[in-house]
Amino acid sequence: MHIGTPTRTSPTSESPILKMDDAHKATTSNFTRAFGGRSFTGITMGSMEMEFFSDYGDVSRYKIQEVIGKGSYGVVCSAIDTHTGEKVAIKKIHDIFEHVSDAARILREIKLLRLLRHPDIVEIKHVMLPPSRRDFKDIYVVFELMESDLHQVIKANDDLTKEHYQFFLYQLLRALKYIHTANVYHRDLKPKNILANANCKLKICDFGLARVAFNDTPTTVFWTDYVATRWYRAPELCGSFYSRFYFVSADELTVRNDKARRYLTSMRKKQPIPFAQKFPNADPLALRLLERLLAFDPKDRPTAEEALADPYFKGLSKIEREPSCQPITKMEFEFERRRVTKEEIGELIFREILDAVDQFKQQFSHLEENGGKSYPIMPLERKHASLPRSTMVHSNMVPSKEQSNIASCINRQTTGEFNNNSRDTESPAPRSIPGLQKFSQAKPGKVVGPVIPYEYASVVKGTYDPRTFMRGSVLPSQPILPTNHYQRSTSGKQERSATEADKGVSLQSKLAQQCGVNAKIAPDTAINIDTNPFFMTRAGVNKIEQDDRIAIETKLLQSKAHQYGGISTTAHRKVGPVQYGMTRLF
Numbered sequence: 001m002h003i004g005t006p007t008r009t010s011p012t013s014e015s016p017i018l019k020m021d022d023a024h025k026a027t028t029s030n031f032t033r034a035f036g037g038r039s040f041t042g043i044t045m046g047s048m049e050m051e052f053f054s055d056y057g058d059v060s061r062y063k064i065q066e067v068i069g070k071g072s073y074g075v076v077c078s079a080i081d082t083h084t085g086e087k088v089a090i091k092k093i094h095d096i097f098e099h100v101s102d103a104a105r106i107l108r109e110i111k112l113l114r115l116l117r118h119p120d121i122v123e124i125k126h127v128m129l130p131p132s133r134r135d136f137k138d139i140y141v142v143f144e145l146m147e148s149d150l151h152q153v154i155k156a157n158d159d160l161t162k163e164h165y166q167f168f169l170y171q172l173l174r175a176l177k178y179i180h181t182a183n184v185y186h187r188d189l190k191p192k193n194i195l196a197n198a199n200c201k202l203k204i205c206d207f208g209l210a211r212v213a214f215n216d217t218p219t220t221v222f223w224t225d226y227v228a229t230r231w232y233r234a235p236e237l238c239g240s241f242y243s244r245f246y247f248v249s250a251d252e253l254t255v256r257n258d259k260a261r262r263y264l265t266s267m268r269k270k271q272p273i274p275f276a277q278k279f280p281n282a283d284p285l286a287l288r289l290l291e292r293l294l295a296f297d298p299k300d301r302p303t304a305e306e307a308l309a310d311p312y313f314k315g316l317s318k319i320e321r322e323p324s325c326q327p328i329t330k331m332e333f334e335f336e337r338r339r340v341t342k343e344e345i346g347e348l349i350f351r352e353i354l355d356a357v358d359q360f361k362q363q364f365s366h367l368e369e370n371g372g373k374s375y376p377i378m379p380l381e382r383k384h385a386s387l388p389r390s391t392m393v394h395s396n397m398v399p400s401k402e403q404s405n406i407a408s409c410i411n412r413q414t415t416g417e418f419n420n421n422s423r424d425t426e427s428p429a430p431r432s433i434p435g436l437q438k439f440s441q442a443k444p445g446k447v448v449g450p451v452i453p454y455e456y457a458s459v460v461k462g463t464y465d466p467r468t469f470m471r472g473s474v475l476p477s478q479p480i481l482p483t484n485h486y487q488r489s490t491s492g493k494q495e496r497s498a499t500e501a502d503k504g505v506s507l508q509s510k511l512a513q514q515c516g517v518n519a520k521i522a523p524d525t526a527i528n529i530d531t532n533p534f535f536m537t538r539a540g541v542n543k544i545e546q547d548d549r550i551a552i553e554t555k556l557l558q559s560k561a562h563q564y565g566g567i568s569t570t571a572h573r574k575v576g577p578v579q580y581g582m583t584r585l586f
């Protein structure tokens, strides 16, 4: 994706946004490689669907288009949902029970993506019901289709502008704020896990390594398990000394972990190169924020919410309108806290899918009843806890006011209200609304109009949209108070608890083994060593309003090919003037 010079202007409805070719191109042979080496030459697409879906009943619903991605857990195809006409991405996860940890990962991802509904998080549209409750091994998850990912965008664009960076970071922080208020931590954020559209819309995906933080889980457990992709690890993870260091004086760092300390002290002392020197063309405000975000000591780094309040986002971010999420309950993730068998995980996955199918059916009938006019996302009514044969728990979404109260109770940083405030649903649409057109998926060479993030819909129509509520089910029985290494004080700074810091001693050797000396760790792979959740801190609670607009005048997009384990996908982008709204979310 190649995007040109953005300028801040008020939007116009006529100006085209972009021309582009498909981001992902896959050939029949790619498809063949992806699905087991059978040749598809001369066969109909129907056969492809049969091959892709095996014996799943939804085979007739989706018209497979092409392979668009491949990860370690599955193959992703683009397809047309013949029921709705929408383009979707279908992820096939093979043989999910080969390892219990893989099955748990799938369950975790489906659960989290169903609970976390936010415009900057990829949306699950459907999960296909396996043909048999007890005997299934593949899972098909249907997502909204995105055109590319940030990795490709960065690779293909050497002329991204300050506005691009600002808007990208803004969306990511907005999503992170939401995710963290749910007490969820993604733990594998990297450009490949951030899907992108040519209109600069980003969405976080791949929650397979995410964890939910609970108040009774020692942080050390989380950190033990948290390895993340190598190039994106925080220094404290690379050195396995995350909580084992403290400042003696301002410029002397003490690392208690012996190996990490020896390693650090063996290094030559270097003067830092000022960012302004390294990136002379960058916005000084951006560099200042970067410095804060990259602080060596984690307690000096701002939370997502604090970062959003940074002067860098002035005029873009209205902190009180950025949505938060209700904390996810322990019950949803009980399976993470004890040993479960393959059969039990299988049952939990099946139940989760049943639940999802139920919800999608409701959405679909709502859509039909309303002539496809509104885009409903039904509130999740969680029917069961996530433990095998556990008690049934019925829970409804908590009205926003109550949520707000709860949130202010549990979060000392709370400065605003939740996002179901009337301002979100009833306030006049930003001044560009009349000019907004419905977002249309760009096709090869097609010029499409100004982008309206779909989240505008409810604002425009004034309809009720459950996304204005926070997701989640049952409220925590008590306020969540950190009991671990770091606590966030009212000033937003983390403070180390001495008692908990001491507990880390027993983990030293394990951590050193994993992070410091374990040569078996694949260089570009996030590793899940321990499935227990962790506890960290939460960002605050607010709602959103962005009525600034950024118009992006785009240039040519380069063509880029990338490999997904033998599958090449091409990202051709020819872009005209782009305009997109820095819109309110809901």
Ligand SMILES: Nc1ncnc2c1ncn2[C@@H]1O[C@H](COP(=O)(O)OP(=O)(O)OP(=O)(O)O)[C@@H](O)[C@H]1O
Pocket: 068, 069, 070, 071, 072, 073, 074, 076, 089, 091, 122, 143, 144, 145, 146, 147, 148, 149, 192, 193, 195, 205, 206, 208
């Ligand atoms: N909704 C989507 N729209 C478009 N492309 C997608 C979508 N979801 C995934 N992809 C593409 O498929 C690739 C693999 O998807 P994903 O990361 O979810 O799989 P995974 O098996 O969990 O990967 P990993 O090995 O990184 O854990 C992504 O990098 C992306 O390029």
